[in-house]
Amino acid sequence: MSDISAIPAAAPHSSLHRQSARTKKRNAAEKRFQVYGMMAVGFGLLALVVLLASILGNGLSSFRQTHVVLPVELSEARLDKSGERDIEAIKKVSTFGYAPLIKDALARGMEESGIAIEGLDEKDAGEIISKEAPAQIRDFVIANPDLIGTTQEFRLLANGRIDGYFKGRVSMESAALDSNVSPAQLQLAEALKEAGLLTTGFNRDFITAPDASDQRPEAAGLGVAILGSLYMMLVVLVLALPIGVAASIYLEEFAPKNRWTDLIEVNISNLAAVPSIVFGILGLAIFINFAGLPQSAPIVGGLVLTLMTLPTIIIATRASLKSVPPSIRDAALGVGASKMQAVFHHVLPLAAPGILTGTIIGLAQALGETAPLLLIGMVAFVKEFPGAPPEGFFDPASALPVQIYNWTQRADPAFVERASGAIIVLLVFLVVMNTIAVILRRRFERRW
Numbered sequence: 001m002s003d004i005s006a007i008p009a010a011a012p013h014s015s016l017h018r019q020s021a022r023t024k025k026r027n028a029a030e031k032r033f034q035v036y037g038m039m040a041v042g043f044g045l046l047a048l049v050v051l052l053a054s055i056l057g058n059g060l061s062s063f064r065q066t067h068v069v070l071p072v073e074l075s076e077a078r079l080d081k082s083g084e085r086d087i088e089a090i091k092k093v094s095t096f097g098y099a100p101l102i103k104d105a106l107a108r109g110m111e112e113s114g115i116a117i118e119g120l121d122e123k124d125a126g127e128i129i130s131k132e133a134p135a136q137i138r139d140f141v142i143a144n145p146d147l148i149g150t151t152q153e154f155r156l157l158a159n160g161r162i163d164g165y166f167k168g169r170v171s172m173e174s175a176a177l178d179s180n181v182s183p184a185q186l187q188l189a190e191a192l193k194e195a196g197l198l199t200t201g202f203n204r205d206f207i208t209a210p211d212a213s214d215q216r217p218e219a220a221g222l223g224v225a226i227l228g229s230l231y232m233m234l235v236v237l238v239l240a241l242p243i244g245v246a247a248s249i250y251l252e253e254f255a256p257k258n259r260w261t262d263l264i265e266v267n268i269s270n271l272a273a274v275p276s277i278v279f280g281i282l283g284l285a286i287f288i289n290f291a292g293l294p295q296s297a298p299i300v301g302g303l304v305l306t307l308m309t310l311p312t313i314i315i316a317t318r319a320s321l322k323s324v325p326p327s328i329r330d331a332a333l334g335v336g337a338s339k340m341q342a343v344f345h346h347v348l349p350l351a352a353p354g355i356l357t358g359t360i361i362g363l364a365q366a367l368g369e370t371a372p373l374l375l376i377g378m379v380a381f382v383k384e385f386p387g388a389p390p391e392g393f394f395d396p397a398s399a400l401p402v403q404i405y406n407w408t409q410r411a412d413p414a415f416v417e418r419a420s421g422a423i424i425v426l427l428v429f430l431v432v433m434n435t436i437a438v439i440l441r442r443r444f445e446r447r448w
Contacts, residue, residue: 017254029238030103032432055423062421065218066158068129068192070105074141076149083144095134098141101124102133102156110188120184128185128192130157132212132219133325151278158198158220160414161187166200169413171228173356206421210383217414220407222422224382228298228397229429231386236366243306244313250287251314252321253343272311275290280372281310288376298386299393304376305366306323312365316358320351353441360437370401378402398427 019027055293072202078101079093103126110116110125117125133156141148157163159180164170166189175181192198210219254262283304287293293300324347373379379402386395398406399421407419 002083003313007047008348050305055420055427058417059420059422059424060167062206062417063203064167064200065196065205066163066200067155067164068106068158068198069153069155070102070109071151071153072101072105073146073151074137075101079141080145080148082420085148086327087142087145087350090145090148091142093138095138098134099126099139101137105107109192109195109197113191114187114439115190115191115195116164117184117191120188124182124185125188127431128159128162128189130159130216130218130283132157133218141372155199157218158189158218160412163200164188164414165189166193166388168340169417179380188352206418207425211381211406212217212383212413213381214410217410217418218411220415220418220428222403222425224385224398225387225398225400225422226425228378228382228401231298231389232302232399233363233396234304234369234389235299236363237359238301238306239306240309240362243319244291244310245355247310247439248301248314248321249343249348252318253347254339254380266316268311272315275371276308276369277375278372279304280375282307284375294396296380296382296396296398297394298397300376301378302393302401304372306371308372308417309366310316312362313355313359314394316361317351317355320354320358321347323354324350336375356440357437360433360440364433368432369402373399373402374405379406381406402427 006303021444027199078097080086080090082089103122106126106129107122133154136156140152140154159181161175162169162179162185165181165186170178172183172186175186189198203218205238206221207226208223209219211221211226212219212363251261251265269319279391283300288295293303298442328346328350330341332346333339337345378397378399380398382396382398384396386392387395404419404422404426407415407422
């Protein structure tokens with residue numbers, strides 16, 4: 001018989017409906033942790049909003065450009081004295097021969113519109129038009145020699161300071177202190193706009209045109225950089241995807257588990273954490289100094305970025321292969337499939353979404369790298385577009401992140417605007433690539 005007096009008495013004031021001091025303390029700590037977490041998330045979102053607002057505020061204006069619309073007489077006496085329309089003779093006329101045509105067209109436009117600015121001579125008036133304008137007309141004449149002797153309407157680039165005035169970057173007060181523009185030139189620009197000879201619209205050339213010199217920020221574009229980045233991503237995709245997937249399949253499915261494979265796995269993980277500039281030094285030593293490949297070429301940049309991307313693809317692919325249940329392998333082997341058939345016919349298709357996602361994320365990471373490309377010479381000023389593949393892989397080119405770095409090092413404020421616009425383009429590419437990765441994962445993902 002048990003002794004009921006041995007049972008301990010309940011605490012005098014304990015109740016399931018009343019919280020003890022210890023419970024209150026624990027609940028308060030949990031609420032504080034939730035508040036800290038919400039504050040951390042809010043701070044991160046605030047930082048992101050400030051960053052995007054700064055980039056968009058400085059860079060959206062680069063997608064608009066100011067042009068001066070003038071009918072220019074393509075004088076046969078200046079451009080083709082022989083009158084034979086010999087293209088080689090026409091090419092001998094330099095941009096200096098086209099500058100007077102623009103000056104005359106501007107003078108006629110001012111006269112017809114009744115524009116007269118006190119204290120502004122003909123030379124100063126002509127400086128509101130970009131130094132790139134003669135090259136624009138020259139390229140047009142070379143492409144259309146039959147139009148020599150006629151009058152054609154051209155949308156000529158306005159000077160960078162004039163463009164900045166209509167975007168709010170330049171004011172009358174700052175122009176009075178600026179040696180590159182005067183208040184009288186800004187007054188002329190306003191008068192031309194009122195007369196319909198000056199317009200501000202979408203800047204398509206920012207996406208398609210090549211880079212320009214320090215004196216012509218209004219003509220600078222991302223065409224060469226976008227094409228160079230595209231060529232490099234093709235090299236990375238062609239090399240890194242098959243090599244990374246093959247290495248992952250061997251290590252995960254076929255390699256024996258011993259100290260050598262353990263050493264390889266540790267080194268792959270370490271390579272994923274190596275600073276990217278180290279891969280640039282490696283590429284400079286091997287691909288340029290030893291192999292003799294050309295500097296500032298997409299093939300070298302692609303090889304360097306391949307080395308940098310391989311660990312990311314291998315780690316993501318191995319994680320995808322591990323996520324496939326062992327029962328899939330066992331079932332395939334149980335019905336008579338070989339080890340290779342089980343891997344390639346069953347395991348690999350199920351792991352494909354993760355592999356594609358890891359590959360796209362690796363490519364997106366490589367697209368934004370700058371340090372390794374600087375070391376292999378892709379920071380050089382490149383005016384000409386690279387040729388079509390495969391020769392184009394060996395031609396000089398630039399890349400989007402390098403072009404951004406290059407523009408931020410230039411003195412003219414217009415290049416800061418261009419750099420912010422290039423960041424927007426780069427972010428759009430990264431968002432698109434990550435969106436594709438999410439779509440592919442959801443589209444091909446299989447649940448079991």
